[in-house]
Amino acid sequence: MIGVDSSAGMLAVCAQRAREAGVAERLDLRVGDLRRPPVDERVSLVTCPFRSYLHLRDDAERLEALRAARELLRPGGRLVFDVFTPSREDIEETHGRWIEREPGIDERADWNLAAQTLTLSVRGREGASTMMLWWVQPARWHSLLAEAGFEVLECFGWFDRRPFTGGEDSVWIARRK
Template sequence: MSGDALYDTIARIYDPWSVSVREDVGFYVDEALHSGGPVVELAVGTGRIAVPTAMAGIRVIGVDESPGMLAVAREYAEREGVTERLDLRVGDLREPPVTERVPLVTIPFRSLLHMPSDAEKVRALAAAKALLQPDGLLVFDVFAPSREDIEETDGLWIERELGIFERADWDQRRRSLVLTVRSDDRTAATMELHWLSAAEWNAVIEDAGLEVEALYGWFDGRAFEGGEDMIWVCKPTSVPLDEARPGR
């Protein structure tokens, strides 16, 4: 894997940029504790969730295509004294360099929206499924913007955190968001995100050989009622007995 992954240029501003995003950490740590671990986190980034999970006593295998993001995660784990519980691997989430089978795979903070098409989303989910033990769960969150959100932010530079600016250019027809982030010193990256409706996610999940166990609308476990946030809990599709045992 080359060292020029998209997030490499913003790896050092990622944590200050996302500092206010805290609502998901406890949720994913609780899921990890409930599973008993180990956990595979795909697109682990700077360890924003993986390090607190390791601090809770759960072993985490974290995969990310950005060596720069993983370097920040490694430093975070060292500061917290949990390096022995955090196994960081450079790789693509569609072909994760993981041979272990685990009770929980997670893809937090909308990372699946980096997949440009339904086919790539299916590929990513199928790859995640392949890492699960038979009774394992895949948990991921995504969003679909509201019309108000699009109207309020489209084409505008917004100072998201002190000295860190972002600009969202929405394309409602293609359902894509071009997001540019930069800091005062001009560190910048532009990324494209591709959202889907809940019904479309359902179809993608099914195509990946998974079925939905729960769909939450927020990290406190409230049911999804058509809002911007979706937190999906999936399990491998159960194979009917007559299909599992041909000839019976």
């Protein structure tokens, strides 16, 4: 399995977890950008988990990433990724408030509904960080996938394969055309 992330620190965490799980020798970790992945190999599965595509700021970047994923796939290969689209209730409930997400880790979401951006701040014992995320509606993901040369096979509402019924989370299974 080849793993790509632009953060060497995140890859170090990945390597540590792989050692703990006894699968380190099966991993090949590479620092790089998901829009231009440092991968010459062709594979049957590309997965971009845990909403990483929300780091892409506009359709041009989304298309670049989806086309790059397609380039890595053998014909008929699959792209699997998850994203979210916040509900109005979630925005109203969380906007501008520090909320404890895990013991010792607080999170604050500042939503901009017009721009469809989320400024997410996280603070814990080891430090604090702020990042920006950009979301789009599921229909947009559907058309971007088509434009990038994918056929959507499934869109689930969660990792347990429950059907997508318009909730916040969507898990996409797409096949390279």
